[in-house]
Amino acid sequence: AMELWQVPLLFSRLPMFPFFDLAHYVASVMALKEQRGAVEVSVRSPVACWFSAMLYCFGGSVLSSLMLAEPPVAFLAKGTNIILASSVWYLVFYCPEDIFYRCFAFLPLRLLVAGMKEVTRTWKITAGVAHADSHFKDAWLVMVAVGWARGAGGGLISNFEQLVRGVWKPETNELLKMSYPVKVTLIGAVLFTLQHSQYLPIARHNLVFLYTVFLVVSKVTMMLTRSATSPFAPVEAALGHMFFGLQKIPTKVKGEGAASSNGSSVCDPSSSEQHRDGVKKRQAKKTE
Numbered sequence: 001a002m003e004l005w006q007v008p009l010l011f012s013r014l015p016m017f018p019f020f021d022l023a024h025y026v027a028s029v030m031a032l033k034e035q036r037g038a039v040e041v042s043v044r045s046p047v048a049c050w051f052s053a054m055l056y057c058f059g060g061s062v063l064s065s066l067m068l069a070e071p072p073v074a075f076l077a078k079g080t081n082i083i084l085a086s087s088v089w090y091l092v093f094y095c096p097e098d099i100f101y102r103c104f105a106f107l108p109l110r111l112l113v114a115g116m117k118e119v120t121r122t123w124k125i126t127a128g129v130a131h132a133d134s135h136f137k138d139a140w141l142v143m144v145a146v147g148w149a150r151g152a153g154g155g156l157i158s159n160f161e162q163l164v165r166g167v168w169k170p171e172t173n174e175l176l177k178m179s180y181p182v183k184v185t186l187i188g189a190v191l192f193t194l195q196h197s198q199y200l201p202i203a204r205h206n207l208v209f210l211y212t213v214f215l216v217v218s219k220v221t222m223m224l225t226r227s228a229t230s231p232f233a234p235v236e237a238a239l240g241h242m243f244f245g246l247q248k249i250p251t252k253v254k255g256e257g258a259a260s261s262n263g264s265s266v267c268d269p270s271s272s273e274q275h276r277d278g279v280k281k282r283q284a285k286k287t288e
Contacts, residue, residue, distance in 0.1 A: 008209035023116030060153030147189035
């Protein structure tokens with residue numbers, strides 16, 4: 001009989017291909033389809049839509065390759081994965097009656113796919129950290145950066161992916177306002193870098209198991225509760241207050257704001273009087 005301590009070890013040896021990779025492709029392409037204007041792009045330019053889907057599926061590989069001065073098109077050499085991801089893209093966008101999308105939009109299936117996608121995130125982070133270490137021995141920041149890029153590349157290059165679809169929204173930059181997956185991937189990259197450098201006293205397979213369980217549980221919980229709030233929000237607020245202080249508006253800006261508010265309060269009565277006069281005139285016309 002299998003003992004309990006063997007579970008993390010066996011879990012860490014799970015192959016990602018084909019089932020977990022397939023779940024990652026399904027979740028990624030479905031997320032793309034739910035972006036505003038994505039369906040219109042799929043009708044107008046299937047090539048642009050396909051390229052966006054590949055960036056969603058393989059964005060981590062593209063970004064981490066760029067960071068290590070490797071060919072960013074290396075992911076295209078994995079023919080089987082490209083065919084699998086392309087098949088998912090075609091079925092999600094062009095399946096008759098939208099059957100494929102509707103099937104996986106069914107909540108139990110969607111939760112299963114989302115959970116399996118989070119498993120692949122852990123594998124990507126660990127692969128990125130190890131790959132960076134092979135290029136730059138014991139370079140902590142490089143290992144963290146490449147592990148982060150490999151695990152959350154799709155989010156980090158979202159502005160470039162949006163450009164492919166003809167959308168330019170610089171305010172959605174992940175560095176300006178990080179989404180929960182990008183944050184939790186950064187934390188994972190730091191943890192696995194410390195473990196890889198033997199500064200974290202825990203076996204790799206145990207850390208893989210615990211981190212993945214946290215990812216899956218938090219993701220499923222957020223989907224069931226339909227919450228967009230990060231579980232780290234209280235900690236972030238406390239640390240932000242501790243290290244960076246309260247965000248105070250400069251005195252000059254405050255003065256300008258007060259002046260503008262005073263000005264608006266002065267102008268408000270006249271504007272409201274004009275509005276009332278206009279209403280009275282319209283009512284008089286109606287009665288005539």
